Amino acid sequence: MDPVATEQKRNNARQKLMQSILDIGSRAFSPDVPESSRVEGKKEWDDAIQRIKTFNLIAALNILVRPGHAPAWLRPKLMEALTLIPLRPDGVRATMEFVFAVHPSSTVKVSEAAVPQKRGANITHEALEMASKLLSICPSSVTPEIWYSSIAPQLLVLLDGDEGPELTRTASYIIGFGILGRKASGAPGTAGWKCLAEPLLHAIKPPPNAQPTSTEDDDGIVDLSKEMVLVKHQDLVTALRRLKSLVVSHPNQGLSKRLLSPLLPSLWALSTWKSAGSELSDKVCGPASELLKIYLKLAPSPELVLYLIKNLGYVGGYSQQSPEWVYKETGKNEIGIVEAKPRIGGTPTAPQITMEDIETKITKCLDLVTTTMSDADIIGAFLELLKRWFKAARQSRGGNVLIKEESEESRDPLEQLIEIKTLQSMMEKVPDKFVTQPRRILDLVSEILASSAALSEDEDNEEEVTGVALSLLNMIVTVPGFQKSRVNPDTLSLIETSLDKLSKSPTDTGKTANNLRLLLLYRDQIDDPSESLPSAPTDRQIEDRKTYSLAISYITAPDSPPPVRSEGLHLIGTLITSHSPVLDIPGILVMLSSLISDSDEYIYLRIIKLYTLLAASHPKAVTNDLLDQFIDPKETHSVDARQRFAEALSQVIERLGETFTGDLAQRVGDGLLSVAGRRAHRPKTEARQAREAKLQERKNKEAADAWGGAVPDFSDPMTPEEKARNEILENIVEGWESKRGSEDIRIRASALGVLGTGMEVNIRGLGVRVVNTAVELGVSILQMERGVEVGILRRAAVMMVNEFVKGLDREGEGGLGFGFGEKAREDVMRTLGWVRDTDGDGLVRRQAGDVLESLEAWGVRRLVRRGEEEEGRREGGMGMLRGLVVNPVERVNPDVKSEVGGRPRIEEME
Secondary structure, eight states, X not given: OOHHHHHHHHHHHHHHHHHHHHHHHHHHHOTTSOHHHHHHHHHHHHHHHHHSOHHHHHHHHHHHTSTTSSOTTTHHHHHHHHHTGGGSTTHHHHHHHHHHHHOTTTOOOGGGOSSOOOSOOOOOHHHHHHHXXXXXXXXXXXXXXXXXXHHXXXXXXXXXSTTOHHHHHHHHHIIIIIITTSHHHHSTTSHHIIIIIHHHXXXXXXXXXXXXXXXXXXXXXXXXTSOOEEEOHHHHHHHHHHHHHHHHTSOOHHHHHHHHGGGHHHHHHHHTOTTOOHHHIIIIIHHHHHHHHHHHHHSOOHHHHHHHHHTTTOOSSSOSSSOSEEEXXXXXXXXXXXXXSOSSSOOOOOOOOOHHHXXXXXXXXXXXXXXXSOHHHHHHHHHHHHHHHHHHHHHHXXXXXXXXXXXSTTOOHHHHHHHHHHHHHHHHHOHHHHTTSHHHHHHHHHHHHXXXXXXXXXXXXXXXXXXXXXXXXXXXXXXXTOOGXXXXXXXXXXXXXXXXXXTTSSSHHHHHHHXXXXXXXXXXXXXXXXXXXXXXXXXXXXXXXXXXXHHHHHHHOTTOOHHHHHHHHHHHHHHHHTTOTTOOHHHHHHHHHHHTTOSOHHHHHHHHHHHHHHHTTOHHHHHHHHHXXXXXXXXOSOHHHHHHHHHHHHHHHHHHGGGOOHHHHHHHHHHHHHHHSSOOBOHHHHHHHHHHHHHHHHHHHHHHHXXXXXXXXXXXXXXXXXXXXXXXXXXXXXXHSOSTTBOOHHHHHHXXXXXXXXXXXXXXXXXXXXXXXXXHHHHHHHHHOOOGGGHHHHXXXXXXXXHHHHHHHHHOSTTSSOXXXXXXXXXXXXXXXXXXXXXXXXXXXXXXXXHHHHHHHHHHHHHHHHHHHHHTOTTSSSOEETTEEOOSSOOSXXXXXXXXXXXXXOOBOO
8 A cells, every 4th residue: 555645544544533532522511512412422422532542542632632722621621531541451551652652852753764663662761751750640530549559550560571671661660760759659558559569568478467369179169278378479470570670670779678678588588498490599589589689788787687697597477486377389389378377277387497497598698698798787797696695605504694685585496596506607607707897806705705704713614605705816816917006905904804814724715715815915026017017907997998899899790780889879979978098089980980871860960979079079080080071082972971971070160169270170171162162073973973874874765665655754643833843853953963073062062051150150260261262152152153953052152151241240350360341241242132133042042131131230230340449439339320329328418317217318419
């Protein structure tokens, strides 16, 4: 069929549908129709709206709701029908696809569409935000419960990934930021939380009163002796997959914590499932382990390590002694959630943990925490476990315990056994962690040895507790570079006194204590002074190094999801604000410059903030790096990345304020001028443009050959005015990427914007030459670059002149080394007036008029200041202007009394 005829037929069908909607709407809602007839018309309206296919309905209503396409009394009904489209079974995806298809930032040229696009649409951040607003905010015509209960199943299905990664990320953004990220719809108890979060959470960890699924046999008989299944294997797999997609697709740290914190025991139990095959590992254990690692990286703490140890043998439910439900293998390579007891008779189905299981889980737990948490958190957990064991050991031997927990007697023996086993494993497998926190270890060791020394005369069975303390002391003292001078004097004295008492015992413990006493006495003489470090690192430096290494691993790891990368940037920010000496400034700048191209807005905005924080301590390094990245002499960055560097540079200049001066300001000014000018040449860009032009020409030819002529336009029918406007917009966008290897118009505009910021912040710091050249460049752009595609460049030039006037007005002319003379001001005003009257860009005309008024006002203020200087009345207000006295403080004739309470008055003198 002829493509032109097909397109014409399609447009006719669209017009016919629109007219049909108008006709039915008139019969249902027209004020001229009797009420009796309107009842039947409303029923016809509802039936027609439900009968029309979703995408066709969106396209038709989107045109009809525009002004002039439908009567005013019908537009509210059309708008209501349009806003309720997401409630349809396919309404969410249809709404998303329509937004992505018509949004100006997402559209592609018709000539590029040789074949219709099926997947991988050009989804921009602006279009994504619009789709999120349409779907996440509940219309006033329906309740939140109805709205979210209708769209939630559609959004959750998109998280499965079957429709492509683009729609998965889109659904994650809408759920994470649009719905669950808002207090009104994402707080626990709200409709959004109940419809989107609880289905995922309850499929992994059922609520206390969860009801089992049906247990009917094929013949309809219910066997109450069988296990009651609360969550089937496939439902568990689906929930884990969707939760993982939601968490890793965006850097919403707060939401990730809220979703994962109640699931920690469940994720631990599933990620450490015994003898899991490859299929079970891929579907259950793997996703659970990844989610658990994400939470440990987002919220690391010693308490979290202890919480995992306490729940080491978790099998399900809310009570470890008698769980209501448990995770259990319900089939080959399947895990389900079942009730712990059958309905009638039988014994509990909760699996019993064995010693082999405990040792295996302890090993996995240590591997997990050592790869995700800092040494300080691990040491904190170790010391707490050691304290608990020490108290329990003293209590079992009848010793005096200074601190006793109220719940100690009722502690589960299995829990105590797990803690002891974990303590032993930590001393065997991660002893290198302890030497990084010697002070905390020595403080506890001193307490244990002092207690052992006090009981040594009466207690013969103290070797186990004392032996552990001596082992830890030996570990710390024998570390190369250990110095007694860095140990707290009180702690060192207590240790030496305790060792002296313990060394008198004839047991092996006494011999060990004596050896350590001698080692500690002569420890400083053992190391070769020539090999010893001039100064050992402080505890803070050690901890900062660990934090820095952890942050870098979070940021640079190839498998780090956005929440973890965001947490790594947060850790870097804390080190910057604390002025930590461990920071590698060149390395951080290289890392930030490589990450600023990240497509996620949340990530690159945080990176820009880090640049401003670094600038406070390292202004030259940060500013020069940003300038070099923005100029991009090697042509390695995209336009978006260079614009982000420009934004970062602008914020850094604002942060520097008066310190933005000297050689640094001169270099920045020269660099920005070189970019903003017309003579910049980029040979690599020119070669790339030539290749893209040839490729596009070949695509257009292939498309024309495929259609047997011109490619038809499949977009919505538009009026001639709309088509002309779209053509203009397309030409403008094409013109931004300047041809023949010249600098991109958007980058030149960004350079002018940063120059304007520098002049407003510290015009004196930029200097005479840079400021004069910048103003001349701005005026030249307004006079010579008149094309419609460079409208954004003229806007930037006008605003730069405005920032120049602001800076000049703020600083005054005195001491600047130059002045904005009357002739120069008249030349600029003449150019601005001409632009205001003749420019083809309405925004440029309006901005030029505003700046023209500012210049006129500044000229008046300058004359007033000069008049004040001539008359010597700088402190008296505005002073005298051509004989008109406007001084509110002094009257011309002090003998003349004011008619109103002696108030000063204005008099005109001849």
